[in-house]
Amino acid sequence: MLQKRQALLHLQVLASGVHPYQSNLDDQQLRERKRCSHYITIHGNGRSVKAKVVDECDSTMGCDPDHDYQPPCPHNIVDASKAVWKALGVKESDSRWGEMPIFWSDA
Numbered sequence: 001m002l003q004k005r006q007a008l009l010h011l012q013v014l015a016s017g018v019h020p021y022q023s024n025l026d027d028q029q030l031r032e033r034k035r036c037s038h039y040i041t042i043h044g045n046g047r048s049v050k051a052k053v054v055d056e057c058d059s060t061m062g063c064d065p066d067h068d069y070q071p072p073c074p075h076n077i078v079d080a081s082k083a084v085w086k087a088l089g090v091k092e093s094d095s096r097w098g099e100m101p102i103f104w105s106d107a
Helices: 027-032 082-087
Strands: 005-011 022-026 039-044 047-057 077-080 099-106
Touching: 005 082, 039 077, 047 082
Parallel strands: 005 077, 022 047
Antiparallel strands: 005 099, 022 077, 039 047, 039 099
């Protein structure tokens, strides 16, 4: 049985032309196992969706040009596209839109 890990789902704003069901994991989650270009299953709101891991969110670096001046991200974060949120049945009017507790596992 695949291990489910608890995390916070964050909304990721994407450029056009990328995989619609995509996610980013923090660097600690990526170090545990090579996950880039592989799929994870995100479980939340009573639904599940498969999403492709396309990048990492750096939890140690940030606030510089290479990281778009974004602060380092906390651990146990899964950034996901709007398509993932919609597949989980979370509406933009829902108070959880943008940040919601979830579980995820390797697909």
